[in-house]
Amino acid sequence: MTGYRKWVPLVAFILLGSALTYGLAKPDTTNIRSKMIGASVPSFTLPPATAGLPGLSSSDLATGQPHLLNIFASWCVPCVAEAPQLKAIAQAGVPVVGIAIRDRPEALARFLARNGNPFRAIGADDMSQVQMAIGSSGVPESFVIDGRGRIVQQVIGPINPEDVNGLVAAVKAAR
Amino acid sequence: MRRLVLALALVAAPLRADSDLPPAPLADTQLPDPKQEAQAQALMETIRCLVCQGQSIADSNAELAGDMRAMVRQRIAAGEKPAAIRAWLVRRYGSWVTYDPPLDRVTWVLWAAPVLFLAAGLLVARSSFRRRRA
Numbered sequence: 001m002t003g004y005r006k007w008v009p010l011v012a013f014i015l016l017g018s019a020l021t022y023g024l025a026k027p028d029t030t031n032i033r034s035k036m037i038g039a040s041v042p043s044f045t046l047p048p049a050t051a052g053l054p055g056l057s058s059s060d061l062a063t064g065q066p067h068l069l070n071i072f073a074s075w076c077v078p079c080v081a082e083a084p085q086l087k088a089i090a091q092a093g094v095p096v097v098g099i100a101i102r103d104r105p106e107a108l109a110r111f112l113a114r115n116g117n118p119f120r121a122i123g124a125d126d127m128s129q130v131q132m133a134i135g136s137s138g139v140p141e142s143f144v145i146d147g148r149g150r151i152v153q154q155v156i157g158p159i160n161p162e163d164v165n166g167l168v169a170a171v172k173a174a175r
Numbered sequence: 176m177r178r179l180v181l182a183l184a185l186v187a188a189p190l191r192a193d194s195d196l197p198p199a200p201l202a203d204t205q206l207p208d209p210k211q212e213a214q215a216q217a218l219m220e221t222i223r224c225l226v227c228q229g230q231s232i233a234d235s236n237a238e239l240a241g242d243m244r245a246m247v248r249q250r251i252a253a254g255e256k257p258a259a260i261r262a263w264l265v266r267r268y269g270s271w272v273t274y275d276p277p278l279d280r281v282t283w284v285l286w287a288a289p290v291l292f293l294a295a296g297l298l299v300a301r302s303s304f305r306r307r308r309a
Contacts, residue, residue, distance in 0.1 A: 032268055034268070035267055035268060035269050075194045107195075126196060127246075128242035128243075129242070132243065132246060137226070137239070
């Protein structure tokens with residue numbers, strides 16, 4: 001064992017140790033991206049989630065007009081923080097539709113009365129089945145859907161004020 | 176005073192991060208057919224919870240995990256094969272969602288690692304034995 005060869009195990013150990021330490025130290029990515037981006041919205045029909053607003057079905061999303069689909073719930077705290085941004089997006093002329101996860105009609109009505117109602121329709125997903133079908137893993141999440149009902153983009157977590165203009169442009173571009 | 180504070184703490188409502196809907200009917204109820212239930216249970220143990228991420232949906236108390244268990248049981252009861260249900264979930268969330276990852280371009284190292292380590296060990300052993308004999 002001469003020359004450089006005796007250093008091989010040590011170098012290998014240091015490399016392995018650094019790789020493992022890096023893996024432990026780097027921040028955990030907890031966002032799970034939907035693999036359905038580029039695919040059509042799976043077919044579904046959801047009943048109205050609250051009085052006075054229609055329910056939502058996949059055929060409502062393939063009418064030739066792009067939509068912003070917001071997955072939310074009245075019991076979700078970040079959804080309250082997101083409400084002003086959804087309002088701004090709706091005021092910019094973007095049709096916003098919602099899927100309410102495991103919600104009660106009266107709780108949802110209170111949520112909309114308090115935080116404003118940017119939604120044209122809200123479907124009630126009481127067992128998260130449509131949420132799973134679309135590849136969403138939490139609330140709030142938003143999906144840009146093009147005019148043919150294809151999923152173009154996913155936003156995980158609340159929409160922040162600085163995201164509003166970009167999202168409006170993305171929906172309007174998704175003809 | 177302290178007692179009062181403690182009593183109040185007991186009845187105070189915590190900030191909710193969960194809905195108040197009851198769990199889906201099949202989330203915590205076994206299927207009547209034991210064979211189907213065994214199939215569902217085996218599948219649930221290898222599907223990762225999307226909320227708590229380190230647990231399988233069989234072990235997790237998250238509401239979404241309950242809804243995923245209900246979905247698995249419903250589909251098994253309807254006669255769907257476990258492999259098809261797993262594929263349905265992988266299509267939506269990627270291989271990440273299964274604890275039984277398929278062999279592909281990204282995961283082959285995982286499957287080959289034991290063989291590679293054994294080969295490396297044999298090489299090291301061979302060279303050190305040879306040295307001693309010399």
